Amino acid sequence: MKQIVMALAGVWLLAGCGQNLPADGPGLSVLLAPYGESEVEGMDVTLRLSEPGAAAGDALLSMPVVLVGTPTAAYSAEQVQAADEQGELVLTARDEDPTSSGQYRSYLVPRDTVGDVTVSYRAEPRQVDKNTRNGPLFDVRPQDGGIMGAGVYFMLLPSDEQAKYDVGMDWDFSNAPAGTSGAWSLGEGEQELTLTVSNLRFAYYAAGEVKRAVDDPDAAFNLYWITEPPFNIEKLAANITRLFKTMAEFHGQPDASYRVFIRSNPHAGGGGTGFIDSFAFSWGIDEDASEDGPLMLLSHEIAHNWTGLNGKDEPHALTAWYSEGTAEYYKVVMAHRAGLMSRAEVLETINDMAEGYYSNPYVAASNEAAGEMFWKDGLAQRVPYGRGFMYLTNADAKIIAASDGEATLDTLVLQINALQDEGENIGNERWQQLLAGYIGNEAFTDHQAMVSGELIVPHPQAWGPCFAPYQTQVRGFELGFDRMNLGQVTNLTADSNAAIAGLLEGDKIVSFTPLRTLRDDVEAKMTIIVERDGETFDYTYLPRGDSLPAWLWRDVAPEVDDCQI
Known part of the structure; x- marks a missing residue:
């Protein structure tokens, strides 16, 4: 697959999918060894770095201490054992300056390293309860005798996030309870892949009596869980498999692979986080059983495999309108094309998204101003979702009108993906140029209005011919x-x-x-x-706010069968 934008419930990171990276870096071996008697209590982790050549005082390894408010294992230097061909390396830890999204800890070598370096440490899950604040699915948590969580929580890795390695990944279950197995974002069992450090860190891992939707470790698409969820897992697996196939074929990648991890929370509230070629979502103790499960949540995250701008030196806050807007738009479009959403469900969903956009207290904030609040207020994080969806909805209508139906937003999105696959960096400026090729100079004025936070009114033909917008009032959820x-x-x-x-x-x-x-x-x-x-x-x-002006859609052509969605 091409690059993906990992939606980390507030953190946004670009991570290239490892299978397509050239092998131009040194080797890195990773061995994960779950341990415990009656249940998996944690994992012993062993890394071997092939001739890192670190000089005295260099940062050999790093990991977050906290990331978007979520604490990690944050090992002390004393908890980490390291050695090279000359013997023990007594590491020292140094906490780096905090950033807006978190803080990292570096682990420094006392002398020049010689030859390969082996590192080992013990990773234990975070203990959580009903009072734990909900957030991105970074932390490793207990799950009915097993554990689940992201590499960002427990993995010590080389400090350069984009450094590429020939990675050997393997599992050792010799000290684990009988029946224990393991899986991660890129598969199961022993593997050899070319990956970046970021790929390993922002991948998801599970160990224990892991259940699978498809009993085939080589399946291109699979769902994994340990605790039994409150919804129909078989139906969800069938629906999501169908949806993923529709999306992959649309993007010309029918052989793409993807994995979904499902975990429970001991507190109220669920959520989801995107990782490399995968997605993890959770349900809380307040969840009602649902026949379909979180279809729209998963549809949004799967769409992220093919959405995102790769423009250099543009912070996420300035491009999130595209990555989140396209994911919101295509979660509906693709679910409908896959036969998983009825016409009425499409109408209900786009109206829910429009209502969320108009009722958001940050609706008038510029993209930059909203971005400054991403890590402080969950409603600010939602700005690019609704704004991007409404803006792209209008772009689709204008492209159709200008081309007499010969082109749609699909045409432009596939064009952007192809250009990025060929190596072109596309940011806000290039987006406007490409859109102008379809609708003219209106592309520039529309984009500036969107970026500055001007209220977006739907184009009269948006979501036509079956649906038409109308003005109303809404009271947003508060x-x-x-x-x-x-x-x-x-x-x-x-x-x-x-x-x-x-x-x-x-x-x-x-x-x-x-x-x-x-x-x-x-x-x-x-x-x-x-x-x-x-x-x-x-x-x-x-739990509602004041009444606010809004535009929603109604079905105006019940006699039309093909809504051209």
């Missing part, structure tokens, strides 16, 4: 406090309905109405029970 921490009331908005009802900062949440129920019904009220100073209190309020 919980009133941090929706990523549903064990405690934090970041309570002073003038919200939650605060007016009586909730206080620091209240421990005992129970509440499922968020899905509240989002799906604009009249549904939140009933929440909290504990405060040894007493319990219950409150009821409408």
Whole structure:
């Protein structure tokens, strides 16, 4: 596959898919050895670096200490054993300066290294409970006798994220409970691949009594889980396999591979995070059983395999409108083309996305200003989703109109992918030039308006011929406090309905109405029970904000069978 944008529930990183990288770097062997008696308690990790040639004081290895608010294993130097051909290397740890997304720790060698270097350490899962703040699926967590998590949590790796290595990956289950197996983003068993450090770090790993949708380690598409999910896994697997095949064929890559990992949370709230050629999602203790499972969530993330701009020196905040907007657009389009979404479901979904766009309190913020808030407010993170979707919806309508139906957004997206595959770097400026080739100078004025945060009004033919936009009013979902921490009331908005009802900062949440129920019904009220100073209190309020102008769609051509979606 081509490059993917890894949507890390707030972190955005470009990671090239390793199978297509040239083998121009040194060797790196990785051995993962789960251990434990009755259940997997952790993994012993051994790395061998082929002649790294590090000088005294150089950073041989690194790992995050915290990334977008999620802590990692963050080993001390004493927890890591290293040696080369001359003997032991006593590493020292140095914490680097924090950035807007987190902080890394480097591990320095005391002298020049000689020959190969072997590194070993023990990785243990993070212990979480119902009060743990929800976030990206980075941390390694216990799962019914097994463990699941990302390399970014537990893997010590060379410091250069984009350095390429001939990687040997293998598993050792000799100290693990009977029945233990392992899988990761790029497959199972012993493998030899050419990868970057970032590929290994931002991959997903599972060990334990791992269940599979397809009992074939070489299957191009598979789902993995340890804890049994509350939805129909067989139906989800069949639907997602069908969806992935539709997307891969659309992009001219019918042999592409992809893996999905599913894990449970001991707290309320789920979510998802994209990794190399894979995606991980979770469900919380508040989840209702769903026949279809999180189809739209997975459709969005699978679409990320083929969406993204690779322009140099452009921060994510300035290109996220494209990566997230195309994923939002194609999650609907491709699900419909795969036969997994009815006409009515398409209409409902695009209206939900439009409502989210118009009701977002950051709707008027520029892309740059919204980007500065990505790591502080989950609603700011949603700006490129809704904005990109609405902007691209209009771009599609204008391309169709200008070309008399000979071209669509599909045409332009496939053109961009082909140019990037050929090595061209495409950012905002080049995007405008390419779009102008279809609709003229309007491409430049539309883009500037979108970037600056001007409100986007749908083109009259957007989502035609079956659907047409109309102006209305919406009241956006507003919980009133941090929706990523549903064990405690934090970041309570002073003038919200939650605060007016009586909730206080620091209240421990005992129970509440499922968020899905509240989002799906604009009249549904939140009933929440909290504990405060040894007493319990219950409150009821409408989790909605003020009425705001918006544009939604209605079905205007029920007699038309082909909606040209």
